[in-house]
Amino acid sequence: MAFSPITHIRHFDIAVPDFDKQVEFYRNHWGLTVQHDDGDVVYFAAEGSPEQYVTRVRRSTDKRLDLVAFGAADRESVDTLAQDLGAAGVKIVSEPDALQTLGGGYGFRFFDLEGRTIEVSTEVEVRKHRKIEEREAIPVRLSHVVLNSNQPEAMRSWYEKHLGFRLSDTLNHPHAGDLFYFMRCSTQHHSMAIARGPHASLQHASFELRGLDEYMRGSGRIIRAGYRKIWGPGRHAAGDNTFTYFIDPNGNTMEMTTELEMIDEDSWHPHIYDVQEPETSDQWGTGGDMDEFITKEMFNDSDNDHLFVAPPV
Missing domain, CATH: 3.10.180.10 (2,3-Dihydroxybiphenyl 1,2-Dioxygenase, domain 1)
Incomplete structure (x- = not known):
């Protein structure tokens, strides 16, 4: 398309x-x-x-x-x-x-x-909304959603063919192949991504905060409230956005982020990032390495029993 x-x-x-x-x-x-x-x-x-x-x-x-x-x-x-x-x-x-x-x-x-x-x-209908003020550490908007799939190559092709999504960047492991496809529908680096996993599920949902200070304050608020932080604070290479990941009360992964990259459609060329390079996952080096524990947390519970079953609302 x-x-x-x-x-x-x-x-x-x-x-x-x-x-x-x-x-x-x-x-x-x-x-x-x-x-x-x-x-x-x-x-x-x-x-x-x-x-x-x-x-x-x-x-x-x-x-x-x-x-x-x-x-x-x-x-x-x-x-x-x-x-x-x-x-x-x-x-x-x-x-x-x-x-x-x-x-x-x-x-x-x-x-x-x-x-x-x-x-x-x-x-x-458009909701009455407002400008988020300096140091107001609440989400400005939904940033993106990431889906787990055991057939990410086919999923990427399906979303490109049928919905017109474009590939922004790829995370690759030299031996395991492509692990992550960042997909865009606008000049925002990604509105969705497809991650390689053992089953279909929500990998994580990400919320954009006003800026770095608000992002750090928001992350700190969730930490102080006692919710489990599994990764961050840090800054990814693909998308150049910050990240802190938490586990919500039902085992879903939720991310706070800011400064997601905006791209020029006419000049952008997708990158392939090697996940073995530490800077790929975290340019700052503050969040800790992406490890097997974090990956398994983000696999989430399988949605296989609910596929091709529409929700009642």
């Missing part, structure tokens, strides 16, 4: 068994704002983002990634994408129509190559 109908990432939605603790984590510690709460589903906004919500938590006996949602420019883009996906044999979950979730809009859902539910929408 020469042109991507996708403009940006909107939100990622999860279902969790320990619902109350997840809600407390996002609301009282991570710095998100409850936009709507119906008792079994809570929508969380980022104060600096016009998106109605950047994540949604659903009460469930099962843990799963419910869906990942992306924006499109207009109805024509949504309709054309739905037609093209259907013609290519992609399983459509719901045809383009008025959305019944918070903020409304017009969109549709479908399954990706591995059976995750993906939503593409337009005309979602």
Whole structure:
């Protein structure tokens, strides 16, 4: 696909068994704002983002990634994408129509190559948002989502072919091959990435803070609250962004970041970074080496039982 109908990432939605603790984590510690709460589903906004919500938590006996949602420019883009996906044999979950979730809009859902539910929408009501002030250590917006896959090469090709994502950079091991594909739908270095793992799952979700000071203050707040930090603070080579990774109450990995690289589409050439070089994972050398323990934490629980099964909301 020469042109991507996708403009940006909107939100990622999860279902969790320990619902109350997840809600407390996002609301009282991570710095998100409850936009709507119906008792079994809570929508969380980022104060600096016009998106109605950047994540949604659903009460469930099962843990799963419910869906990942992306924006499109207009109805024509949504309709054309739905037609093209259907013609290519992609399983459509719901045809383009008025959305019944918070903020409304017009969109549709479908399954990706591995059976995750993906939503593409337009005309979602813009949320009243504000400028995040200096030293205000709360998320400005959702930065990106990373998906684990045991067939990352095929996943990369699928997202390039069907959704128009472009490859920004690759993490490679000389013996194990490609481990990580950073994918973009705009001038932001990546809005999603695909990581090599043993199964389909959410690898991590990342939230952008205002700047370095706010990022460090936010990281420190989560550490002081007693949540487990598995990696960071540091700065990656690919994307040139900072990172601190934490484990949330349901075992998902959540990242605080800032200063993700913006790229020039006309001049950018993807890099291949050798993960054996310490600077690839952390240019600063402050976060510690990426090791087997961290990798296994980010494998997360398998979503295999929930693939090709759309969430109820």
